[in-house]
Amino acid sequence: MHQLPLLLLPSSPSSPPLSSSSSSSPSSLLPPPPPPPLSSPPPSLSPPLSPPLISPSLSLLQEPLEQSQLPQLQSQSSSLLLSSSLLSSAESRSQMHSQSQSQSQSRPRSRSRSSAKRLKVKKQYHTKDAENRLMQDVIEKIPIRARSQSWLIRTRRLLDTKEKAPFISTCFYILSVMLIVITFPFCLPFCFKIIREYERAVILRLGRLVSGTKGPGLFFVMPCIDKCHIVDLRVLSFDIPPQEILSRDSVTVSVEAVIYIRINNPVISVTNVNDPQFSTKLLAQTTLRNVLGTRTLSEMLSERDSIANVIGKVLAEGTEPWGVHVQRVEIKDIRLPYQLMRSMAAEARATRDARSLIILADGERQASWSLAEAASTIDSSSVSLQLRYLQTLTNVASEHNSTIVIPIPMEIVEYFAKKWNKLTADDS
Template sequence: MESQSQQQDSPVYANYEDMRNSGPTSSTAYMINMGPGAVATEQPQQRKRSGLNQQYRGFKTSENEPRGCMEWLVTILSVLVFIITSPISIFICFKVVAEYERAIIFRLGRLSGGARGPGMFFILPCIDEYRKVDLRTVTFNVPQQEMLTKDSVTVTVDAVVYYRISDPLYAVIQVEDYSLSTRLLAATTLRNIVGTRNLSELLTEREILAHHMQATLDEATEPWGVMVERVEIKDVSLPVSMQRAMAAEAEAARDARAKVIAAEGEKKSATALKEASDVISSSPSALQLRYLQTLSSISAEKNSTIVFPLPMELLTPYLAKYAQLMPPPSTLPPVPEKSDAELINAAAAWPKTNL
């Protein structure tokens, strides 16, 4: 307990106390270098970051370096000004940050402790300045990027990026404008990822590409204290000519599949009809039963006309009986043949009518 209280009272530990308690979703593990008994504190439910995390922890600042005589003099004068002008100076020197904000204080240009907030904090007049950092999730649209895919197809892609500040101290000290830097990096990363993928992969594997882009951005922005939470690819636009070509290709593929399916159906139906005809030919009564079944199906539809197929086998005895009464073809009288001259004279003698 004593060692723990000594660690909490140490100035280095106090610098990072506010950042360590920045929230249950913080993804940063703060390393406090305190000799052989170094302590690493980490919030629960945090997401594991890359191995570069330890490399940027504990970067050197000038807050614990000894101050010069001029700095001490200016600090004393600032305190005297605060005392003389109080209670008016109280309204100027006390600041408040909201629950979702943190404040980084600089005293004479040097870092003065870690991130402060939420709540009220105190600054000295004339020598202290502070910067607020918003810890809420920020959403921005990546501008539409027109680029070539791996198979040389021009596409236009846009995405949405969600990020938040996981370390306010790094967001202020390590980068000039973390918001602008993250936006430019997102646009560049999107172009790089799309350029290494084919068009089919870009259209069918959006989720995989989004996760890849999110991991790449998160690793690059970690030294800035920025954590990229989510990346979504909104739309992939193709040229009109490419859309028509893909539509024609898909239509041709569907037509080919339809013809193949129809041909297979015809083949199966022909095989089934052949088997049925073999069964019917083996039993003459089966054909009559089929006729009766057809008649029942026709009559069920309330048709006014019923076509009744009459088997030729029923007419065979009657045809044989009347064939005996007919004379043979050789006994019929011959038809007289006329010559061409007789046909011409008959046509000339035909009466003519006035039309």
């Protein structure tokens, strides 16, 4: 507590009287002098006033007073008297109470302050429960690269519906309530909405977001000022049109794909994008062209699953600020040009023919080795040649042919040849 300067008014014989009608002097209107200072003042009190603080007041009081200044002087004297009494009571209390008693008194004060603070926080939590839950739901689902300052400011402006509400909005709200009261029996079909289990409703009141999602079930809306956006939470599928893509090995292919998406945050899907399904479709087309442009034709044909996973991850990062979750991406078809298909078919046919010729050559080589071994075995024994001759006759007879060709042994031919040569030599 700061000490206030006290006015000490000594009686001066040279000071003139205030007026002829007043019988009392100015010194009688001033407060009595303060009590004498204590012998040992507490350390918490400030030091006594210095003479320069009192001298201006004394100099003012030594001047002659006018009749108009008397009420002001009386009010100042009463305030100074009150301050001096408060100062003396504070000094007496500081001497009577010890440090332990002051600590014991501070404990219940701190407890009362903490309880009041808890009640205040609890009240604020109950009043802004819907806004806090919605804000937490939105911020937690924002990707790291989408948490820019402008995006967060725009999202907070959309969610803080009670902050800086314009006066015209309140007027329209009152008019809407009056309209409901006037047309009560007939306005009920327009005041209630039914949302199915797989749907959620986002309400905009005069263009501002009211709260979180509504539904499923029956809920109340204000006619003429509330606009209800119904969002379907089921899995949606759509085809990507055929995309002409130039692969890394300079081959033009036409690729079709199928995408399965689901809206996981209706508020963001309504406030951040106009048409989530159409925007996701356009993003999928560009992503498909960018990803497949870095692959060769053989990789496209053999690694469809890995390419689909890469496309799904890229789409998930791009559609997360829109409240859309990409569940699955499938490559439906990869079509080649007609000339390329013919050339690839001819290449495959030539490869198959070459492989078949190689197989035939290997078979003939192995057969020749077997025939050479058989010929050497038959040549080494005449009995084996006769057995081969008899097997040949048996095979010919089994075919029921009318003509049977019997091979003549070479020994007989050689014998008749020698006889013929001998006869011709004798005749000559």
